[in-house]
Amino acid sequence: xxxxxxxxxxxxxxxxxxxxxxxxALQGVDLSVEAGSFVAVVGINxxxxxxxxxxxxxxxxxxxxxxxxxxxxxxxxxxxxxAAFIGRVFQNPFSGTAPHLTVAENLAIASGRGRRxxxxxWGLGAARRAALAERLDAMDLGLADRLDTPTxxxxxxxxxxxxxxxxxxxxxxxxxxxxxxxxxxPRSAEQVVRLTEQTVQxxxxxxxxxxxxxxxxxxxxxxxxxxxxxxxxxxxxxxxxRRLRVEDLLDHFDxxxxxxxxxxxxxxxxxxxxx
Amino acid sequence: MNxxxxxxxxxxxxxxxxxxxxxxxxxxxRLDLTTDGSFGLGAAVAATLLAKGVHPVxxxxxxxxxxxxxxxxxxxxxxxxxxxxLLGGILVSTALYSVQLYIMGGGDVxxxxxxxxxxxxxxxxxxxxxxxxxxxxxTSVSAANIAPLGMFIVFxxxxxxxxxxxxxxxxGMAVRATGDNPQMARALGIxxxxxxxxxxxxxxxxxxxxxxxxxxxQGFANVQMGFGIVVVGLACLIVGxxxxxxxxxxxxxxGVLVGTVVFRLLVAAALRAGLDANSLKLVTAVFVxxxxxxxxxxKRIVRRPARPTAAG
Amino acid sequence: xxxxxxFRWHSLVPGMALTAAVAFAAGCAKEPxxxxxxxxxxxxxxxxxxxxxxxxxxxxxxxAEWSEDxxxxxxxxxxxxxxxxxxxxxxxxxxxxxxxPNLVDAAIDAKVKVIVTLQDATLQVAVKRVKDTPVVxxxxxxxxxxxxxxxxxxxxxNVTGVYSPGFGDxxxxxxxxxxxxxxxxxxxxxxxxxxxxxxxxxxKDRLTxxxxxxxxxxxxxxxxxxxxxxxxxxVLVGKKVDAIEIYGNAVHSGFESVIKVAKEKxxxxxxxxxxxxMKGATAALYPDFQEGGAVAGTMIARILxxxxxxxxxxxxxxxxxxxxxxEQK
Numbered sequence: 001x002x003x004x005x006x007x008x009x010x011x012x013x014x015x016x017x018x019x020x021x022x023x024x025a026l027q028g029v030d031l032s033v034e035a036g037s038f039v040a041v042v043g044i045n046x047x048x049x050x051x052x053x054x055x056x057x058x059x060x061x062x063x064x065x066x067x068x069x070x071x072x073x074x075x076x077x078x079x080x081x082x083a084a085f086i087g088r089v090f091q092n093p094f095s096g097t098a099p100h101l102t103v104a105e106n107l108a109i110a111s112g113r114g115r116r117x118x119x120x121x122w123g124l125g126a127a128r129r130a131a132l133a134e135r136l137d138a139m140d141l142g143l144a145d146r147l148d149t150p151t152x153x154x155x156x157x158x159x160x161x162x163x164x165x166x167x168x169x170x171x172x173x174x175x176x177x178x179x180x181x182x183x184x185x186p187r188s189a190e191q192v193v194r195l196t197e198q199t200v201q202x203x204x205x206x207x208x209x210x211x212x213x214x215x216x217x218x219x220x221x222x223x224x225x226x227x228x229x230x231x232x233x234x235x236x237x238x239x240x241x242r243r244l245r246v247e248d249l250l251d252h253f254d255x256x257x258x259x260x261x262x263x264x265x266x267x268x269x270x271x272x273x274x275x
Numbered sequence: 276m277n278x279x280x281x282x283x284x285x286x287x288x289x290x291x292x293x294x295x296x297x298x299x300x301x302x303x304x305r306l307d308l309t310t311d312g313s314f315g316l317g318a319a320v321a322a323t324l325l326a327k328g329v330h331p332v333x334x335x336x337x338x339x340x341x342x343x344x345x346x347x348x349x350x351x352x353x354x355x356x357x358x359x360x361l362l363g364g365i366l367v368s369t370a371l372y373s374v375q376l377y378i379m380g381g382g383d384v385x386x387x388x389x390x391x392x393x394x395x396x397x398x399x400x401x402x403x404x405x406x407x408x409x410x411x412x413x414t415s416v417s418a419a420n421i422a423p424l425g426m427f428i429v430f431x432x433x434x435x436x437x438x439x440x441x442x443x444x445x446x447g448m449a450v451r452a453t454g455d456n457p458q459m460a461r462a463l464g465i466x467x468x469x470x471x472x473x474x475x476x477x478x479x480x481x482x483x484x485x486x487x488x489x490x491x492x493q494g495f496a497n498v499q500m501g502f503g504i505v506v507v508g509l510a511c512l513i514v515g516x517x518x519x520x521x522x523x524x525x526x527x528x529x530g531v532l533v534g535t536v537v538f539r540l541l542v543a544a545a546l547r548a549g550l551d552a553n554s555l556k557l558v559t560a561v562f563v564x565x566x567x568x569x570x571x572x573x574k575r576i577v578r579r580p581a582r583p584t585a586a587g
Numbered sequence: 588x589x590x591x592x593x594f595r596w597h598s599l600v601p602g603m604a605l606t607a608a609v610a611f612a613a614g615c616a617k618e619p620x621x622x623x624x625x626x627x628x629x630x631x632x633x634x635x636x637x638x639x640x641x642x643x644x645x646x647x648x649x650x651a652e653w654s655e656d657x658x659x660x661x662x663x664x665x666x667x668x669x670x671x672x673x674x675x676x677x678x679x680x681x682x683x684x685x686x687x688p689n690l691v692d693a694a695i696d697a698k699v700k701v702i703v704t705l706q707d708a709t710l711q712v713a714v715k716r717v718k719d720t721p722v723v724x725x726x727x728x729x730x731x732x733x734x735x736x737x738x739x740x741x742x743x744x745n746v747t748g749v750y751s752p753g754f755g756d757x758x759x760x761x762x763x764x765x766x767x768x769x770x771x772x773x774x775x776x777x778x779x780x781x782x783x784x785x786x787x788x789x790x791k792d793r794l795t796x797x798x799x800x801x802x803x804x805x806x807x808x809x810x811x812x813x814x815x816x817x818x819x820x821x822v823l824v825g826k827k828v829d830a831i832e833i834y835g836n837a838v839h840s841g842f843e844s845v846i847k848v849a850k851e852k853x854x855x856x857x858x859x860x861x862x863x864x865m866k867g868a869t870a871a872l873y874p875d876f877q878e879g880g881a882v883a884g885t886m887i888a889r890i891l892x893x894x895x896x897x898x899x900x901x902x903x904x905x906x907x908x909x910x911x912x913x914e915q916k
Binding site: 057059078079080081083084086088090094095096097098099100101102105106108109110112113114115117124150166167 | 443445446448449451452455456458459460461462463464465466467521523
């Protein structure tokens with residue numbers, strides 16, 4: 001029997017527990033993602049969608065719950081160990097690259113993901129540079145000639161494109177995209193979205209994408225999750241996802257907002273009867 | 276001339292210290308105060324072994340090894356107990372004070388009667404038929420002064436080249452990425468804690484080596500030798516960066532060497548000019564300030580007339 | 588923007604050229620002056636220029652000027668006048684050990700006639716670096732540890748001087764006697780010392796055994812940095828000591844805090860430095876640097892007159908002086 005790429009059961013996480021700023025981010029998330037599926041995750045601010053991604057990657061530790069990659073329990077693995085399975089692109093374009101290192105060096109580091117980094121391995125031989133240049137050329141961003149440019153001088157869009165290439169240069173079992181176009185201007189965002197689509201399709205990558213854009217969520221992927229208050233409240237898949245329009249999604253948001261206006265116990269009751 | 280050669284020698288020796296500071300302060304992007312302790316530790320270990328009759332080469336290597344241990348201690352305090360490296364460094368260097376006293380069995384060890392690396396260089400000079408003293412620019416310079424300089428040049432430049440190469444290997448790039456963007460490093464499977472520890476180990480090894488060589492050069496080790504030495508390393512690093520820029524590890528390491536040597540030469544020039552001893556530290560501070568401010572000022576002056584043409 | 592691959596080792600040439608230029612400037616700055624001096628001696632009509640004597644200190648010391656005056660007394664005894672026959676050039680590394688070898692080198696380059704090393708570290712450095720220029724040491728405890736010789740008469744041919752061991756057993760017994768005389772009911776003596784200074788530790792150990800002979804208790808508390816001084820003194824006060832002895836640079840730098848705490852409890856402080864009487868110490872027993880300086884001064888004079896340091900034995904300064912606070916009033 002083959003396992004799903006990702007299995008989450010009963011994830012709970014609270015920020016600053018026991019303090020006045022206590023904030024429940026995840027309260028019981030169960031999810032199973034099959035190989036090759038592209039899942040979009042939407043939700044208003046504070047719904048827990050970014051925390052969910054961080055919990056999968058291992059950058060936040062869970063209060064309760066189990067994370068499995070291909071059947072293997074990785075709940076107690078540190079982030080860098082889970083990275084053997086995961087490629088990541090962050091919301092902040094500064095997060096994904098090392099600014100003082102060149103484009104080639106960043107890519108070389110990325111191609112070491114999931115491997116031991118040897119002292120005797122020469123960082124950038126001619127053959128390796130040529131291979132990297134070829135990958136960059138395929139992205140058609142003009143970065144192929146800028147192998148020796150420090151990434152600190154690249155634009156936000158260029159950096160996100162580079163980070164996407166770095167996340168996928170070694171094929172990840174799971175690609176995590178955390179609002180990776182949110183900080184970009186519309187043109188760069190469009191470019192990065194197109195690259196994302198191409199890459200995911202070409203390598204048939206299993207992908208989890210958090211997004212703030214309803215259009216993106218509707219356009220990309222074969223499954224859509226709607227998160228609210230630390231839970232997955234809607235799961236559109238297959239034909240339901242294909243039929244989904246932006247207006248439908250907005251309706252759902254409105255409904256959730258109305259629920260919020262009712263007091264907490266009533267909301268709980270409503271949730272039980274409707275969700 | 277003796278002063279010049281002496282200043283060059285001290286500059287070369289201390290450039291290993293600066294290289295260690297570069298590794299922590301620039302590459303790992305954190306100030307490592309273990310430096311103060313490991314400089315004295317290197318001196319203490321080398322001097323104690325030399326006084327016991329150990330050959331200078333193994334004694335110096337043992338000093339570097341002791342520095343690795345000091346760096347590893349700070350790394351472990353940081354990774355295993357989650358203590359910030361700044362505080363970890365303070366704790367380790369404080370503890371190292373007692374360790375040095377224990378190793379030396381007291382506050383200082385004299386190397387007057389023992390063989391040292393500079394001593395070996397002098398013997399090699401004589402064995403190769405070098406004269407007991409040479410005349411340079413009309414001053415007589417003894418073999419004891421010029422032979423070690425040759426050794427230091429080979430030794431220090433060799434260390435610099437090795438470090439530059441290392442920083443471009445896969446492992447070296449992982450260390451650099453860790454300092455540059457730890458979030459990205461983790462996401463790409465780099466064990467950030469381990470890389471920080473590795474960086475601290477390498478840096479403190481270099482610092483201890485610098486201390487060991489310095490003790491042998493001046494003829495004694497003293498428990499107070501390392502006090503505030505991290506500031507000396509930082510000053511030299513910044514002078515160097517103002518000369519070579521920060522365009523990648525090769526340039527920066529070159530800056531480490533040039534910066535330290537220039538810094539020591541400036542001190543020597545001030546002494547030579549008959550500067551009042553009391554104002555020496557003030558003048559040193561002004562040098563560093565100038566090194567920081569001048570390059571940008573010069574760039575501004577040079578660029579100003581060029582701007583209209585660049586725009587047109 | 589240059590990338591890493593743009594780096595080649597030969598691109599360091601401009602930097603190295605700059606270094607060389609600075610180095611050359613440093614090396615040549617004083618060259619004309621040297622020639623000038625040479626020209627002056629070649630003219631028989633002009634009086635000979637005064638011999639330059641370099642005084643080098645590892646760290647600043649409150650008694651620096653005082654020790655220079657003592658040297659002058661010795662030189663005068665041999666008929667040498669300051670300004671006419673010799674001139675002092677003082678320098679201090681101010682505790683920066685990296686500068687200390689530079690100071691010694693500068694003295695060699697300036698072709699001074701005699702290098703006077705003050706304090707132990709300075710002699711240690713000079714022994715390694717000075718091969719021909721005569722060296723006279725003073726204000727230090729142990730020239731043998733520095734490698735200057737094996738006995739008072741068997742020593743390096745270009746090195747001689749005056750040392751004041753000060754930590755011999757007789758001196759410590761004298762200290763205890765002094766305490767007993769000034770504090771007759773004394774039962775327990777507190778000692779502040781610096782573990783990082785060999786001399787300080789030695790003095791503490793010898794004082795402890797001297798006190799044991801007189802059936803006195805000793806409580807020793809370490810002071811690693813001047814800022815520890817107040818706390819360490821409070822510890823001694825808490826242990827009900829009747830008198831406090833202090834040794835070590837860190838203690839002396841923190842002397843003000845020692846005296847503040849001790850005065851509050853009316854505990855007398857005994858110091859090895861006469862200068863601390865002015866700052867509130869009760870009594871000081873110290874090597875007679877006046878005598879030592881005068882002896883060192885005559886050694887310098889003999890060397891200036893052509894005698895070889897090899898023939899001048901080391902002088903062991905054993906005379907001590909006592910200074911009491913009441914003498915100030």
